[in-house]
Amino acid sequence: MIQALRGTRDILPEEVGYWQLIEATVKEILGRAVYQEIRAPIFEQTDLFERGIGEATDVVGKEMYTFKDRGDRSLTLRPEGTAGVVRAYISNKLHAQGGVQRLWYTGPMFRYERPQAGRQRQFHQVGLELLGSDAPRADVEVIALATDILQTLGLKNLELDINSVGDNSDRANYREALVSYFEPYKDDLDRDSQARLTGNPLRILDSKDPQTQKIAQNAPKIIEHLSTESKKHFDTVLQLLTDLNIKYQINHCLVRGLDYYTHTAFEIKSDDLGAQATVCGGGRYDGLVGELGGPQTQAVGWAIGMERLVLLLQKLRSNPVNNPDLYIVSRGEVAEAQSLILAQKLRSAGLSVELDLSGSGLGKQFKRADRSGAVACLVLGDAEAENQTVNLKWLASGEQQAIAQADLLAMSRELESKETFGQKASLTDLLKTKIAKLKD
Known part of the structure; x- marks a missing residue:
C-alpha cells in the first residue's frame, strides 16, 4: 500500500x-x-x-x-x-x-x-x-x-x-558589534551558531540551544544601534x-x-x-x-x-460541523427519482440538503437522518410523489406535517434572499417560522 x-x-x-x-x-x-x-x-x-x-x-x-x-x-x-x-x-x-x-x-x-x-x-x-x-x-x-x-x-x-x-546601515553596525561580542565565546556556541558568526550573526540570537541562549542574554541590543x-x-x-x-x-x-x-x-x-x-x-x-x-x-x-x-x-472549540438543513428520505422508484429533483431545487434555493442514496428501508434511512444533524427530514413515498407533496418531519420533536413541494420551494427561494454572512442558522429558523404559519 x-x-x-x-x-x-x-x-x-x-x-x-x-x-x-x-x-x-x-x-x-x-x-x-x-x-x-x-x-x-x-x-x-x-x-x-x-x-x-x-x-x-x-x-x-x-x-x-x-x-x-x-x-x-x-x-x-x-x-x-x-x-x-x-x-x-x-x-x-x-x-x-x-x-x-x-x-x-x-x-x-x-x-x-x-x-x-x-x-x-x-x-x-x-x-x-x-x-x-x-x-x-x-x-x-x-x-x-x-x-x-x-x-x-x-x-x-x-x-x-x-x-x-x-x-541596512543599522544592521551593518550591529553585525559588527555582535561579531565582536560572540567571537570570544565561539567554542561555546552550538555548531549552527558558530557557522552563523561570519555569515549571519543576527541569527545567533534566534538559536534554540540553551548554552547559546545563555550567552546571548548579555549580547548588545540592536535598539542601541538604531x-x-x-x-x-x-x-x-x-x-x-x-x-x-x-x-x-x-x-x-x-x-x-x-x-x-x-x-x-x-x-x-x-x-x-x-x-x-x-x-x-x-x-x-x-x-x-x-x-x-x-x-x-x-x-x-x-x-x-x-x-x-x-x-x-x-x-x-468544537469542530464547526457543516450539518445539512434538510435530509431527504425516499422509498419507491418514482419517489427516489423525484427526491433527486427536489434536492437539487432546494440546494439551488440556498438550503443545505443531504439526499439518502442507500435505497434501504425507511427505518434505516430515518436513523441516518437523526445522525446527520439536520433540523428536519423530508419524506417522499410514491404517494407523495404523485401528489407533488412531501412529509416534513422535525427531527428534534418528531412532529410531522404534509406540505406541497411548490410551497416548500417558494419559501426556500424567499429565504435565500435574506441570508447574509454568518447567519446560516437563522435560515433554518426562518424556514420553521414560515412552515408554521402555513400550517396555521
Missing part, C-alpha cells in the same frame, strides 16, 4: 471544518480592510528565494526543495509566501497602479524540516502584504488585523513580541499599539529568520497549547522589492501557520 510521504498528511473531512472556519474568518476580516486575494505559483526560479530570503539563512541553506526541470532550470517549491507575492507585484507591474497595494494569500509551502506537531514538510500559511507605505501606521494596521483574526477565532492568551532590526530615524519609527509603532490597546513586549532577541526584514519585526504567540507557540510572524521589508528588480517600495506583512492554528482551535 502506498503511504503519504513523511512530512505530509491528509486533512480529513472531520478536520476540514476548522480550516474552512479560519479561511472564512480571514476572508471576512481582511475583506473589510480592503485586502485583495492574490494566488501565486507554488514553484518559482530558485534565484528568487536565494536573493529574496538570503543564501545565509537556514531556509535557503538547508530546507528548500530544489530540483532541475526538463529544461535544466533550477526550480524551488516555495518555502514561504512573501517572495512569490513580491515577484508577482513586480512582474505584473502592480506598482504602476500607484498608491498602496493590500494583498493576501493562502496555500501550501514546503520546507525540509523534522516533522512534528503543527509543523510538516508541506505546511500551509495564510498571509498578507501591504506594499507602498513606509508609515508606522501600516505596521500597526497589519498587526491589528492579525490580532483581530486570532481573537475572532477564539484565541485569548495572546502575546505580541516586537523589536526593530533597523535599516539611527534617530529608525528609533522614531519604532517609537511611533509602539505608541500606536498602545492607542489601540494592543499589549506588547519588546523582545531584543527577536530578529526573525529571513534576511529581508527591516525596522519592525514581530511575533504573536499563544500559550493555549500549554507551551508558548508562535502562531503569526512578520515585519517590515523595505528593500525586498528593489532587491528583486522592482522599484524601491516599502512594505510590511505577516504569515500565520495554519497547522499550528488548527491545533489551537481543536483544543479551544
Whole structure:
C-alpha cells in the first residue's frame, strides 16, 4: 500500500471544518480592510528565494526543495509566501497602479524540516502584504488585523513580541558589534551558531540551544544601534499599539529568520497549547522589492501557520460541523427519482440538503437522518410523489406535517434572499417560522 510521504498528511473531512472556519474568518476580516486575494505559483526560479530570503539563512541553506526541470532550470517549491507575492507585484507591474497595494494569500509551502506537531514538510500559511507605505501606521494596521483574526477565532492568551532590526546601515553596525561580542565565546556556541558568526550573526540570537541562549542574554541590543530615524519609527509603532490597546513586549532577541526584514519585526504567540507557540510572524521589508528588480517600495506583512492554528482551535472549540438543513428520505422508484429533483431545487434555493442514496428501508434511512444533524427530514413515498407533496418531519420533536413541494420551494427561494454572512442558522429558523404559519 502506498503511504503519504513523511512530512505530509491528509486533512480529513472531520478536520476540514476548522480550516474552512479560519479561511472564512480571514476572508471576512481582511475583506473589510480592503485586502485583495492574490494566488501565486507554488514553484518559482530558485534565484528568487536565494536573493529574496538570503543564501545565509537556514531556509535557503538547508530546507528548500530544489530540483532541475526538463529544461535544466533550477526550480524551488516555495518555502514561504512573501517572495512569490513580491515577484508577482513586480512582474505584473502592480506598482504602476500607484498608491498602496493590500494583498493576501493562502496555500501550501514546503520546507525540509523534522516533522512534528503543527509543523510538516508541506505546511500551509495564510498571509498578507501591504506594499507602498513606509508609515508606522501600516505596521500597526497589519498587526491589528492579525490580532483581530486570532481573537475572532477564539484565541485569548495572546502575546505580541516586537523589536526593530533597523535599516541596512543599522544592521551593518550591529553585525559588527555582535561579531565582536560572540567571537570570544565561539567554542561555546552550538555548531549552527558558530557557522552563523561570519555569515549571519543576527541569527545567533534566534538559536534554540540553551548554552547559546545563555550567552546571548548579555549580547548588545540592536535598539542601541538604531539611527534617530529608525528609533522614531519604532517609537511611533509602539505608541500606536498602545492607542489601540494592543499589549506588547519588546523582545531584543527577536530578529526573525529571513534576511529581508527591516525596522519592525514581530511575533504573536499563544500559550493555549500549554507551551508558548508562535502562531503569526512578520515585519517590515523595505528593500525586498528593489532587491528583486522592482522599484524601491516599502512594505510590511505577516504569515500565520495554519497547522499550528488548527491545533489551537481543536483544543479551544468544537469542530464547526457543516450539518445539512434538510435530509431527504425516499422509498419507491418514482419517489427516489423525484427526491433527486427536489434536492437539487432546494440546494439551488440556498438550503443545505443531504439526499439518502442507500435505497434501504425507511427505518434505516430515518436513523441516518437523526445522525446527520439536520433540523428536519423530508419524506417522499410514491404517494407523495404523485401528489407533488412531501412529509416534513422535525427531527428534534418528531412532529410531522404534509406540505406541497411548490410551497416548500417558494419559501426556500424567499429565504435565500435574506441570508447574509454568518447567519446560516437563522435560515433554518426562518424556514420553521414560515412552515408554521402555513400550517396555521
